[in-house]
Amino acid sequence: MIRLHVATSGGTTFDRDFDRDSLVIGRSNEADLVLADRFLSRQHARLYRQGDRLMLEDLGSQNGTRLNGTRIQDPTEVRVGDRIELSSSRIDLQEAGAEGAEASPEPSLNATVMRPAAEMLGLHDEERVEEAPAEELSHLTDRLRLLNEMYRAVSHPLDLDDLFDLALTQLFDHLQPEEATIFLGVREGEFEPVASRHAPNVSQSSFYSRALVREVAEKGMAALVLDAQTDERFAAAESIMSAGVRSLIAAPLLTPDGSLGMIVLSSRLAVKQFSEGDMDLLNSLAAIVATKVRQLRLAEDAVERARLAEDLKVARRIQVALLPKELPDIEGYELFATNTASRGVSGDFYQVVVRPDSNACVLLLADVSGKGMAASLLAAILEAASANPIARGRPLEEVTTWLNGYLEQRTPAERFATAFLAELSIGSGGLRYTNAGHNPGLLLRASGDVETLGRTGIPLGLMRSSTYSANEVALEPGDRLILYTDGITEAMNPSDEEYGMQRLIDACLRASQQSAEELAATIDSDLEKFVAGETFADDRTLVLLRRLPN
Numbered sequence: 001m002i003r004l005h006v007a008t009s010g011g012t013t014f015d016r017d018f019d020r021d022s023l024v025i026g027r028s029n030e031a032d033l034v035l036a037d038r039f040l041s042r043q044h045a046r047l048y049r050q051g052d053r054l055m056l057e058d059l060g061s062q063n064g065t066r067l068n069g070t071r072i073q074d075p076t077e078v079r080v081g082d083r084i085e086l087s088s089s090r091i092d093l094q095e096a097g098a099e100g101a102e103a104s105p106e107p108s109l110n111a112t113v114m115r116p117a118a119e120m121l122g123l124h125d126e127e128r129v130e131e132a133p134a135e136e137l138s139h140l141t142d143r144l145r146l147l148n149e150m151y152r153a154v155s156h157p158l159d160l161d162d163l164f165d166l167a168l169t170q171l172f173d174h175l176q177p178e179e180a181t182i183f184l185g186v187r188e189g190e191f192e193p194v195a196s197r198h199a200p201n202v203s204q205s206s207f208y209s210r211a212l213v214r215e216v217a218e219k220g221m222a223a224l225v226l227d228a229q230t231d232e233r234f235a236a237a238e239s240i241m242s243a244g245v246r247s248l249i250a251a252p253l254l255t256p257d258g259s260l261g262m263i264v265l266s267s268r269l270a271v272k273q274f275s276e277g278d279m280d281l282l283n284s285l286a287a288i289v290a291t292k293v294r295q296l297r298l299a300e301d302a303v304e305r306a307r308l309a310e311d312l313k314v315a316r317r318i319q320v321a322l323l324p325k326e327l328p329d330i331e332g333y334e335l336f337a338t339n340t341a342s343r344g345v346s347g348d349f350y351q352v353v354v355r356p357d358s359n360a361c362v363l364l365l366a367d368v369s370g371k372g373m374a375a376s377l378l379a380a381i382l383e384a385a386s387a388n389p390i391a392r393g394r395p396l397e398e399v400t401t402w403l404n405g406y407l408e409q410r411t412p413a414e415r416f417a418t419a420f421l422a423e424l425s426i427g428s429g430g431l432r433y434t435n436a437g438h439n440p441g442l443l444l445r446a447s448g449d450v451e452t453l454g455r456t457g458i459p460l461g462l463m464r465s466s467t468y469s470a471n472e473v474a475l476e477p478g479d480r481l482i483l484y485t486d487g488i489t490e491a492m493n494p495s496d497e498e499y500g501m502q503r504l505i506d507a508c509l510r511a512s513q514q515s516a517e518e519l520a521a522t523i524d525s526d527l528e529k530f531v532a533g534e535t536f537a538d539d540r541t542l543v544l545l546r547r548l549p550n
Contacts, residue, residue: 347375407461446478487538
């Protein structure tokens with residue numbers, strides 16, 4: 001006689017003698033050998049005798065049947081020593097009575113039953129009623145009535161407290177535990193009780209078993225523990241033993257997004273021993289509770305998203321108000337600037353300031369690291385900090401050095417800003433600039449030549465001891481200065497190519513006769529064509545200065 005040594009996906013092992021002509025293996029209760037493996041088909045494979053040979057065939061399973069590591073396509077002979085693999089379960093063929101082949105009992109009513117909760121929900125109750133023998137019809141009808149009442153109840157407005165109170169009431173009415181507790185996940189891998197109920201004259205003794213959480217809430221298994229003291233997975237759980245718990249059932253709160261927690265019902269063995277039918281009912285009710293919890297959370301998220309969206313609108317209005325409402329009108333020059341946020345608010349900003357009682361105009365373009373609200377707040381701080389030293393006429397290298405120390409003292413190490421400051425001598429066209437780790441400024445000569453205005457120091461806020469120098473160039477009639485942030489040059493197309501500085505230069509050269517505003521529109525159009533519908537990942541800012549031809 002051949003003995004089947006079975007190791008299930010849940011870690012349970014047992015032996016069974018093959019003492020028949022045919023044995024169907026699967027997860028369905030109609031199979032001859034039932035394995036609680038969520039990836040098995042209902043009727044997965046069959047062992048059968050063909051004369052003196054023992055044959056194995058796959059019954060059209062989705063995940064296939066392997067013999068000694070090879071997937072079988074047709075009925076195949078098997079012998080002692082072979083291994084059959086069915087998803088995560090395996091069966092070793094041994095000779096009954098051989099050394100090392102002592103039989104281990106098949107799971108009995110004294111063992112723990114683990115079943116994939118999602119697969120238990122896959123068989124509709126209507127099908128169960130049709131297939132059930134007459135003596136089970138009354139039980140299944142009561143079960144359907146309870147679930148129908150629960151569905152109707154949760155279709156009405158409920159908050160979480162009302163939902164949990166309703167679920168606990170139904171569970172106590174129909175399953176009569178001594179204690180019921182609902183756990184929800186609060187952090188990764190951590191679950192806390194959010195609602196519980198006890199039978200009269202039962203002291204409050206809520207327990208938390210890491211072993212139970214791992215099997216139920218994390219693995220998505222429904223559990224029936226008929227005697228906790230005989231299961232080594234739970235016998236070591238001091239919380240269960242000290243609470244006097246012997247029999248319990250548990251089911252995960254499963255949603256399409258994963259497990260939200262679990263419901264646990266417990267009892268002392270002398271009072272009540274739960275059944276697989278009780279576990280099945282709890283699993284179905286837990287699915288309804290999980291669906292409602294998910295709906296409530298989605299509704300809360302929608303309200304929060306709407307509030308955040310309104311906050312972003314307000315923040316953007318405030319931010320726009322900090323930008324120049326209009327640029328100064330400087331005789332002999334043309335100015336244009338634009339700022340587009342990628343996430344509602346921008347971490348870029350610019351300023352154009354004509355210094356009072358002087359023949360100078362200062363341009364400032366800055367890009368704060370990061371995106372969204374945090375970047376916009378730091379941009380506002382930088383804008384406020386830069387206004388006074390610029391207005392007072394301090395040299396650019398001093399302004400940049402002071403801003404660097406200011407940010408370094410007030411921001412975390414991962415926060416910094418790049419900045420380009422330029423001071424135009426309006427009468428002569430002379431241009432002094434500092435570049436604190438920013439993209440090179442572009443000086444497009446009327447002749448068609450291009451000069452890059454590179455860095456004169458590191459980004460602001462990284463090192464307090466950093467100092468900055470200034471360089472000088474001359475802006476001749478017809479020359480243009482293009483300042484920009486990396487949201488433009490680092491924009492990506494569907495092929496993961498960057499727009500890059502050269503494409504920006506080419507676009508500017510093609511528009512050599514256009515006004516500053518027309519040039520900005522040309523750059524924007526060229527950029528939109530390049531990205532071909534891809535989302536801009538970063539804020540985009542342009543500051544353009546053109547010295548008009550004589």
